[in-house]
Amino acid sequence: MTERTSQRVFAGVFLAPAFFLFTGFVALPGARALLYSLQKWDGLGRAEWIGLENFARLFQQGDLFLKALGHNLFIMGAAGSSVIGLALLFAALLHRRIRGAQLFRVAFFFPNVIAAVAVALLWVLLYSTTHFGIVNAFLAQVQSGCHALGWTWPNWRLPVPFLDSRFLIYSVVPMIIWEVTGFYMVLFLAAMEGIPESYYEAAKLDGATGFQQFRHITLPLIREVLTVGLVFLMISTLKFFDAIWVMENQTPTRDSHVLATLLYQKVFTEYNVGYGSAVAVCLFVLVFLGTLVSLRLSRAERIEY
Amino acid sequence: MKQAAVWMSMNLALGALLCACDAIRPPADQSVGGALVEVAVFEGGYGIGWHQKIAQQFNDERRAQGVQVSLWGDPRVQDKIKPRLLRRDPPDLLLMHQLPFWLLVSAGKVLPLDEALNQPAYGAEKPWRECFLPGMLQSYTSGGKVYAVPSSLGAWACWYDARLFREHGWSVPSTWGEFESLCERIQEAGIAPLAFQGKYPRYAWFTLTALIQRCGGLAAINRDNRMDAGAFSHPDVVRAAGLLQSLAVRFFQPGAMAMTHTESQLQFVNNRAAMIFCGLWLVNEMKATIPAGFEMRCFNVPLVEEGKGNPNLFNGMGLEYVFVPTDARHPKEAADFARYLVSPRNAPDMGRSIGVISPLRGGTPRDTVGPPLQSALDMIERAQGFFNDRLSDLMLAWDNQVMQPNLAALLRGAMTPEAFGAALDAGIAAARRNPDLVIPEYLPFDPVAFGETP
Structure with missing residues (x-):
């Protein structure tokens, strides 16, 4: 056996487990899902080939799919922009070694280690319209305090039904921000810590303000990590499922569906495997395209130091 | 060559592993x-x-x-x-x-x-x-x-705490008018008249089905179950939907539309709400949380004035x-x-x-x-029979995407009863266009056998 062949075998042995696992548990089921999306199947009887009909139905059957997609995009925009903005802000502050930086780092990261379902259940209690609901109790205190001062505002109709299907998509935004900001903060902070201190010292000597340092030194130099963060966030908001499923008690409606809950409901409660698989294929294409675009953008103007 | 053999044997091993997973099943x-x-x-x-x-x-x-x-x-x-x-x-x-x-x-x-x-x-x-x-x-x-x-x-009933009723001098209503008056008196006493499992609008569907029977008799139930064109736009159904909406808007506990079944049922057993519509399973579901002295009892959905239905029948x-x-x-x-x-x-x-x-x-x-x-048995024994709806079990997508969201809108007062009926009918018409929909034959309820005039 030549050295080159033995190297190939050696590499093959190491790659084989990952290759087989990926093939068996990701690639083949993925291909099967693509096949299902071209079939009419209730998961119980015989499957029937119907071509692209399931994809056509996504846009024909009311606006359910588009509504769900719109909710995903709303979460991506509202929660995503807040998360990135706050994570950058907190990371920049911690990078400046403000007092209690270590404590803040742990405190902000803490929600990220809690299971997503537990986080959702926690926020169900916070938003509750019964006497357990801290958010409504707080709003009631604010309202009565203002009225005690003689103000006529606010006049909220309390308790606010945050968990009502109509408001759920808005109600999950603060929860997502609370849950994931810490993770992105740590990600950005790690990138910031890798920037040589001499750049900031030079900027200070040139009279740059804190914001100018952030704008012209920090941001360009963490650009790649920022892009990775954006890709993560985009994927996670497109795949968003747990909180809606828990907060809607497994019965989301068109007011609260996101793509993943729609997929699940179609396949597992309505037994429309073909339609559900078509949603899954669209979800995959969206994530794939979004990731490609983000990566392409990140490659432009690479800055090295 | 050797490399190919290694790859092939690994593939075979994976195949064998997957087959083995499928083969692990209890032997006959x-x-x-x-x-x-x-x-x-x-x-x-x-x-x-x-x-x-x-x-x-x-x-x-x-x-x-x-x-x-x-x-x-x-x-x-x-x-x-x-x-x-x-x-x-x-x-x-x-x-x-x-x-x-x-x-x-x-x-x-x-x-x-x-x-x-x-x-x-x-x-x-x-x-x-x-x-x-x-x-x-x-x-x-x-x-x-x-x-x-x-x-x-299973039977659908309105549950209350007999001790609370006794303390306030309230009595079980026998007509819908009396029921609404009772709700007003409960409200005046500073208690929410009705708890509701708002996260599951389906709970109100059972009450609505009972009201449809009270308003239109079993003929109305048969029309709905047969999926007759315009069945839900019929004046009997629209009237029933209007009664339910009025009840929800005026007497449901504030915030009820965001409560789960356990939350709302806890509100009931803790006397924060005086009554709740639920199935017989409520007794078992809440038995660990019922406080001492709470006397859980139930009554049937009351008779609707000038309705065509036999008020002794129950949604079961x-x-x-x-x-x-x-x-x-x-x-x-x-x-x-x-x-x-x-x-x-x-x-x-x-x-x-x-x-x-x-x-x-x-x-x-x-x-x-x-x-x-025992109070449920009293209700069952008084009845010549029971009725129910079959649509929500037959049309799963209609149930999820049409019935429940529109029912929630009706309960919130965001939709008129007429629009509600029309939306349900339109949803059924759309669902029936699906050639794969499985609709077993319908055996109608016989109004005469159940004490109603056809």
Whole structure:
């Protein structure tokens, strides 16, 4: 056996487990899902080939799919922009070694280690319209305090039904921000810590303000990590499922569906495997395209130091 | 060459591993000279302790014949069963309610139980079929064959705390007008009149179905169940929807639309709300949280003034149905155990042990259940029969995407009753255009037999 062949075998042995696992548990089921999306199947009887009909139905059957997609995009925009903005802000502050930086780092990261379902259940209690609901109790205190001062505002109709299907998509935004900001903060902070201190010292000597340092030194130099963060966030908001499923008690409606809950409901409660698989294929294409675009953008103007 | 051999052997190993996973299944038990009947049970609020006790009793009696039952339960039993139904390796008998029953029947995956139904019932000298309350098997019948039998009786009622009512001098209403006046008096006393499980708008569907019967009689129920064109835009249904909407907007507890069933039911048992519409399962579901002195009782949905329906009828249904999959290994023995489990002999013990009302005629003697279910038995005994809707079980997508969201909008006051009826009709028309929709024949409720004028 030549050295080159033995190297190939050696590499093959190491790659084989990952290759087989990926093939068996990701690639083949993925291909099967693509096949299902071209079939009419209730998961119980015989499957029937119907071509692209399931994809056509996504846009024909009311606006359910588009509504769900719109909710995903709303979460991506509202929660995503807040998360990135706050994570950058907190990371920049911690990078400046403000007092209690270590404590803040742990405190902000803490929600990220809690299971997503537990986080959702926690926020169900916070938003509750019964006497357990801290958010409504707080709003009631604010309202009565203002009225005690003689103000006529606010006049909220309390308790606010945050968990009502109509408001759920808005109600999950603060929860997502609370849950994931810490993770992105740590990600950005790690990138910031890798920037040589001499750049900031030079900027200070040139009279740059804190914001100018952030704008012209920090941001360009963490650009790649920022892009990775954006890709993560985009994927996670497109795949968003747990909180809606828990907060809607497994019965989301068109007011609260996101793509993943729609997929699940179609396949597992309505037994429309073909339609559900078509949603899954669209979800995959969206994530794939979004990731490609983000990566392409990140490659432009690479800055090295 | 060697490299190719390594890759090929690894592929074969993976294939063998995957095949082995599929091969791990319980062996067909023919070797013991008898039959090991596997029974899978939904493990809900009632648990499976009683079912296991009956299985043990059955095993003791059948030991000589070599027939033994192995009964297991799980709260997510349906998720475990689906792949087994697909690979044609299901348990012999299933007791649950969360599988798409009519899809299974149309896919040929359920065996008719008629042979067992024609045999004598355990503990009675008549065929098993004749022991059920009238109409109880109707929901599981298609093409003259009965594919399942219910193991318990569900009924829709309005629950209240008799002690709270006594303290305030309130009495049980007999008409809808009295019911609304009662709600006003409760509100004046500073208590929310009605708790509601708003996260599940479906709960109001049962109340609406009862109101439809009260307003339009069984003819209206038949129109809806047959899916007649414009059935939900009929003035009787629109009137019923209007009554429900008025009740919700004026008397539901603030924030009710965001409450889960447990939250709202806790509000009720803690007297933060005076009444709640719910099924008979409420008693069991809340038994651990009912405070001392709370006297849970129920009454039927009151008569609607100038309505056409017999007010003694109740919205009822068979629950937790039992059926034998086509691919069962021991279908005869499984059907025999079903006949044993849901029998006049064991029904009183079911009431006594787990507080479940039997779907069998006289199956639950009054002294076997506590006062809350006794009040339900009073309601059931006064009725000539019961009625129910079948659409939400038949049209799963319509239920999720049309009925529930529109019902929620109606309850919030965001939609007129007329628009609600029109939306439901439009949804049904759209659903019926789907050629794959399985609609079993409908056996209508007979108004005359149920004390109504047609």
